[in-house]
Amino acid sequence: MTDAPLLDVTDLRTTFDTESGELVAVDGIDFTVERGETVCLVGESGSGKTVTVESLTGLIDQPPGRxxxxxxxxxxxxxxxxxxxxxxxxxxxxxxxxxxxxxxxxHCYTVGWQLIEAIRVHEDVTKAEARARAIDLLSTVGIPDPAGRIDEYPHQFSGGEKQRVMIAMALVTEPDLLVADEPTTALDVTIQAGILQLLDDLKAEYGMGVLFVTHDLATVSEIADRMVVLYAGEVMERGTVLDVFQRPAHPYTRRLLACLPGWGDGPAGEVETRGGIAGSLPDPTDLPDGCRFAARCSHAVSACSAGDQPPEIDLTDGHSVSCIHYEAGDDPSVLPATGDAETPVSDGSSAGDDPDSTRRGVIEDE
Ligand code: SF4
Incomplete structure (x- = not known):
């Protein structure tokens, strides 16, 4: 028996050799996932969350990746x-x-054929035994009449049912860790909640840890125990979902939350005005000095653009932030309202104060 986390990632750095030079997708991040908990990696497209999970299990070709x-x-x-x-x-x-x-x-094979093949790759069982297990798995993930539908083709299943079948495939080996990369993004909003509930139920039933990747903070609030906010390959903030939603510290997290409909009515909503995030992520082949978020941050001061990304500072009980305005033990809900006389810093390419471009900057899908 060990007290080690189920998954323990330390100083993970993933780069790619490109014609423009070294592209830094993930730049030395740490996080853990325990059994029975769901950890969300959250951030906009290009923040490094998908490359992070693909780096964990060898889904990145090396080279060109490193x-x-x-x-x-x-x-x-x-x-x-x-x-x-x-x-x-x-x-x-x-x-x-x-x-x-x-x-x-x-789409050339029935759902049952694909499930049975997956089962027989991992288990020394007869076809009949594998078929019985496949029906059982389809039932577990909520496919109605699984014995009757096992011989249907994927096109005979709805989008939500197909995702349930993929989850059944993932359960074949009774995994310890389930990595779910935007599993509800391609689905109608009406069936997203059912898939999220299913994943939550299965986490408890199988005692798995879940590492969930999403750009959608509403999904984070539904499913996660803890969240790690990524930006340009760095961790900006982390903590329990309750704490980060109630007392977001990092200006980026605050802007993400301000994009949420209905957010802003409670105490946390007073810290940031509603709207999108002007500008775009920095070029990963030419990352700026200092804080990666500085060009888009309305709280930036000149010191933000010097040195390295600010170190993560522990605020309270596992809630930490990478921002020069904080010291250890600070209240996450107290952040200077504006920068110094030289700020806000602009990269010249951002949307600035143009309200239209601000709206375009709202966190977008991968
Ligand atoms: S205030 Fe400075 S360090 Fe903090 S998020 Fe903004 S740019 Fe980064």
Missing amino acids: ITGSVRFKGKELTDLPPAELRTHRGASIAHVFQNPQDALN
Whole structure:
């Protein structure tokens, strides 16, 4: 028995060799996932969240990618494993659910055939036993009349049902960790809640940890225990969902929350005006000095653009922030309202005060 986290990521850095030079997608981030908890990586497109999860289990080709740092899973270092052993680990203990079930299922074969094949790759069972297990899995993920529908083709399933089938595929090995990368983004809003509830139920039933990637803070509030806010490959803020939503510290987190309909009525809403986020992420092949968010930050001071990304400061009980305005133990809800006389800093390419471009800057889908 070990007290080590289920997943322990330390100083993970993922870069790519490109014609424009080294592209830094993930720049030395840390986080953990425990059994029975859901941790959300959240940020806008290009923040590094998908590359982060793909870096964990060898889904990034090296080269052109280069991954450094430590990824410990159940106490075992994954970055040292040869590719074949890593694939075995990934298949048996870590399962992925991707954004678009349409692309993940083979439309030439029945859903049952695909599930039975997946089961027989991992288990030494007869076809009849695998078929019985496949029906059981379809039932577990809420497919009605699973015995009757197992011989149907993917096109006979709705979008939400296809995603449930993909979740059934992920459960074949009874994984310890489920990595879900925007699993509800391609679905109608009316069926997203059902999928989120299903993942939550399965987490409890299987005792899994869940690492959930999303750009949608409403989804974070529904499913996560803890959240890690990423921006340009760096962690800007982390904490329990309750604490970060009630007392967001980082200007970026505050702007993300201000994009949420209905947010702003409570105490936390007083810290930031409603609207999108003007400007865009920095060029990952030419990252700026200092805080990566400085060009878009209305609280920036000249010191923000010098040195490295500010270190993460512990505020309270696992709530931490990367911003020069905070010191250890500070109240997350107190942040200077404006920058100094030289600010706000502008990169010249951002939308500035143009209200139209501000609206365009609202966090967008991957
Ligand atoms: S105030 Fe400075 S350090 Fe803090 S988020 Fe803004 S630019 Fe970054």
